Amino acid sequence: SREWHLVARPVGWPKPEDFALREAAVPEVGEGQILVRNIHLSVDPYMRGRMDERESYIPPYQLDRPMDGGAVGEVLASRAEGYEVGDHVLHGLGWREYAVVDAARTAKVDPKVAPLSAYLGVLGMPGMTAYAGLLEVASFKEGDTVFVSGAAGAVGSLVGQIARLKGAARVIGSAGSDEKVRVLREEYGYDAAFNYKNGPVVDQLKEAAPDGIDVYFDNVGGEHLEAALSALNLHGRVTICGMIAQYNATEPVPGPRNMVNILAKRLRVQGMIVSDHDALRPRFVEEVGGWIRSGELKVRETVVEGIENTADAFLGLLRGENTGKMIVTL
Numbered sequence: 616s617r618e619w620h621l622v623a624r625p626v627g628w629p630k631p632e633d634f635a636l637r638e639a640a641v642p643e644v645g646e647g648q649i650l651v652r653n654i655h656l657s658v659d660p661y662m663r664g665r666m667d668e669r670e671s672y673i674p675p676y677q678l679d680r681p682m683d684g685g686a687v688g689e690v691l692a693s694r695a696e697g698y699e700v701g702d703h704v705l706h707g708l709g710w711r712e713y714a715v716v717d718a719a720r721t722a723k724v725d726p727k728v729a730p731l732s733a734y735l736g737v738l739g740m741p742g743m744t745a746y747a748g749l750l751e752v753a754s755f756k757e758g759d760t761v762f763v764s765g766a767a768g769a770v771g772s773l774v775g776q777i778a779r780l781k782g783a784a785r786v787i788g789s790a791g792s793d794e795k796v797r798v799l800r801e802e803y804g805y806d807a808a809f810n811y812k813n814g815p816v817v818d819q820l821k822e823a824a825p826d827g828i829d830v831y832f833d834n835v836g837g838e839h840l841e842a843a844l845s846a847l848n849l850h851g852r853v854t855i856c857g858m859i860a861q862y863n864a865t866e867p868v869p870g871p872r873n874m875v876n877i878l879a880k881r882l883r884v885q886g887m888i889v890s891d892h893d894a895l896r897p898r899f900v901e902e903v904g905g906w907i908r909s910g911e912l913k914v915r916e917t918v919v920e921g922i923e924n925t926a927d928a929f930l931g932l933l934r935g936e937n938t939g940k941m942i943v944t945l
């Protein structure tokens with residue numbers, strides 16, 4: 616079985632040489648465990664943080680050890696009650712072809728309810744992040760004008776659509792290519808969208824939101840956060856979900872220069888970690904599942920094929936090569 620190892624800690628942007636695909640023996644299946652053939656692997660921005668040697672809310676990857684991450688696969692052997700050969704599970708031992716996992720640390724998933732890759736995207740961690748981050752953390756309410764950065768990605772594409780379906784007055788998104796901007800407007804129903812590479816965010820946001828914004832869902836940080844602080848209305852709310860613009864920075868990045876807006880406009884700025892919001896999951900599955908079935912929610916994926924292309928898929932994600940969730944299919 617092949618598995619990916621981190622072989623060097625990236626400095627700045629990760630390089631293909633920081634990763635190696637290695638052959639490894641598949642462990643024995645112990646009591647309470649299952650053997651899974653992985654079908655889809657997830658690559659996610661948070662994995663960049665785990666490549667650095669520093670304490671965070673999840674431990675760093677170890678050098679020359681298998682990497683991990685979200686995956687869905689098929690059960691090939693089971694020594695766990697209630698798990699049969701042929702079942703499908705979501706689990707945390709991605710970045711490899713075969714995994715032996717404690718059944719208790721997996722969730723069964725049903726390919727008849729949704730395509731298996733959806734459990735890594737719209738019905739999985741990114742979907743929950745969008746749902747909880749907008750509705751719980753930002754306390755979204757009908758009539759709000761919402762701005763989302765990273766708006767064509769796995770989380771962002773759902774944030775904007777959920778806001779629209781929940782009665783936002785206006786939904787604005789930013790993304791890194793003109794083609795993504797077209798998808799935002801024409802497919803996801805954003806009222807306005809712009810390519811942040813085409814000019815200063817502050818100017819493009821002002822034009823897209825002449826009456827200001829009430830909610831900013833931040834996937835990016837940096838210039839985007841600064842522009843949003845200028846555009847936010849009195850009592851606006853900000854969900855700090857991600858700061859991908861600085862994940863490859865080698866020096867501490869300067870904060871927004873206009874933090875005084877938080878005071879003057881009585882803004883509420885709150886960070887989030889999706890796993891704190893598990894209580895919301897049943898409502899999430901019901902509501903988002905319903906929108907998928909009715910066709911009101913549009914979902915895209917970018918699929919890279921082959922275990923040997925997993926590191927490239929991760930690097931492509933950092934460069935913005937994905938629209939919607941980046942998936943590796945084995």
Ligand code: NDP
Binds near residue numbers: 741934
């Ligand atoms: P995406 O599918 O959005 O993929 C990442 C995207 O980031 C790329 O497609 C690229 O799109 C964009 N990007 C890369 N560099 C920059 C930059 N310098 N400035 C602006 N955009 C950039 O990933 P996810 O949806 O999985 O994650 C989105 C964000 O949410 C990340 O910051 C992630 O860390 C965070 N997150 C946080 C969670 C939490 O619990 N707090 C949980 C899940 C995700 P483009 O072409 O538009 O540049």
